[in-house]
Amino acid sequence: xxxxxxxxxxxxxxxxxxxxxxxxxxxxxxxxxxxxxxxxxxxxxxxxxxxxxxxxxxxxxxxxxxxxxxxxxxxxxxxxxxxxxxxxxxxxxxxxxxxxxxxxxxxxxxxxxxxxxxxxxxxxxxxxxxxxxxxxxxxxxxxxxxxxxxxxxxxxxxxxxxxxxxxxxxxxxxxxxxxxxxxxxxxxxxxx
Ligand code: AP5
Ligand code: MG
Numbered sequence: 001x002x003x004x005x006x007x008x009x010x011x012x013x014x015x016x017x018x019x020x021x022x023x024x025x026x027x028x029x030x031x032x033x034x035x036x037x038x039x040x041x042x043x044x045x046x047x048x049x050x051x052x053x054x055x056x057x058x059x060x061x062x063x064x065x066x067x068x069x070x071x072x073x074x075x076x077x078x079x080x081x082x083x084x085x086x087x088x089x090x091x092x093x094x095x096x097x098x099x100x101x102x103x104x105x106x107x108x109x110x111x112x113x114x115x116x117x118x119x120x121x122x123x124x125x126x127x128x129x130x131x132x133x134x135x136x137x138x139x140x141x142x143x144x145x146x147x148x149x150x151x152x153x154x155x156x157x158x159x160x161x162x163x164x165x166x167x168x169x170x171x172x173x174x175x176x177x178x179x180x181x182x183x184x185x186x187x188x189x190x191x192x
Contacts, residue, residue, distance in 0.1 A: 003108055004029060004083030006189065007090070009159065010116030012148040013123040013130075014174050015181060016087045019116070022182045023085055027189060032074050033087040034067045039136075057137045059147030061091060061155060068098045075102055083111070091156045096163075112192055113163040114185055116174030120149060 004027060008016045017033060024031045038056060041049030052062045067089055075084070090096040103109050118126075124145055131139030138144050163169045170188050174181060 003081065003111075004189070004192070005086070005103065005108065005110050006083070007086045007110055007113040007163065008116070009113050010174060011118065011120075011123055011152045011156075012145070013126040014116040014118045015178070016116065018178055019182060019185055020085050020087045022178075023185060023189070026186060027083070029083045029085050030074075030078055030081045031085050031087060032071060032089065034070060034089040034091075035087075037070050037074075038062065038067075057144070059138050059144040059151065061151050064092055064094045064098070067091075068095060068102075071099065072102055075106075079106075086110075090159060091152075093158065093162060096159050110163070110166075110168060112168050112170055112189070113160070114188060115160055115169060115171045116181070117171055118174040122175060123149060 006023070006029070008020055008023070010016055017036075020031045020033065023029065038049070038052045042053045042056075043049070048066065052066065055062050071086075071089055078084075086099070090099050100110065124142060127139050127145045127148075128142065130136070131141075138148060160169055160171075172181065172184055172188065
């Protein structure tokens with residue numbers, strides 16, 4: 001049986017992490033968030049974590065080879081998974097091409113990209129609000145949040161066209177209650 005491999009996509013604060021929690025449960029998938037993996041490296045004070053922290057705290061992307069290496073390890077260590085939710089990965093064309101190649105090595109592929117759409121003002125509001133409690137340095141001020149959004153617009157948003165060319169793009173309204181958005185996502189996934 002082919003696996004269910006979903007790219008859960010969207011700008012910073014779109015709700016990728018929030019919705020992943022629900023979807024992994026419902027569809028029995030493994031959650032791979034490069035942001036969470038990097039924050040884990042920072043917490044463990046690894047060399048990789050220390051290097052990544054400098055860039056993350058400024059709202060800039062870490063190098064492609066770093067995140068591709070982390071995803072490669074996770075795919076290799078979960079050979080029997082029913083599928084994966086990729087959250088915050090891929091973020092550049094190089095990452096998307098590397099992911100396709102890694103999956104193809106196992107005769108596997110991306111099933112769909114689910115792209116959450118949320119306006120910039122709502123994103124800023126959500127992230128600043130979370131910054132009060134999250135302890136995430138990149139949530140603490142509007143300049144860094146704006147930098148994250150700019151990295152998204154310049155380097156990451158073009159991936160919608162990458163997956164559209166493969167007929168895999170599904171855009172989802174990301175404003176509303178968490179539950180209503182979960183329902184819309186589930187419906188899209190069930191139709192795949
Ligand atoms: P990463 O951790 O991926 O962060 P991000 O994409 O910038 O955004 P968030 O995780 O903050 O948002 P989200 O979409 O998950 O939303 P969430 O559910 O949390 O990346 C951090 C950094 O790591 C990057 O800047 C980069 O430096 C580095 N990095 C990571 N991956 C990389 C890669 N592949 N390549 C290079 N560098 C990489 O929700 C946000 C808030 O909104 C929460 O408070 C939530 O409660 C709230 N919320 C959620 N849904 C709703 C709703 N429907 N209504 C109201 N509020 C809501
Ligand atoms: Mg997240």
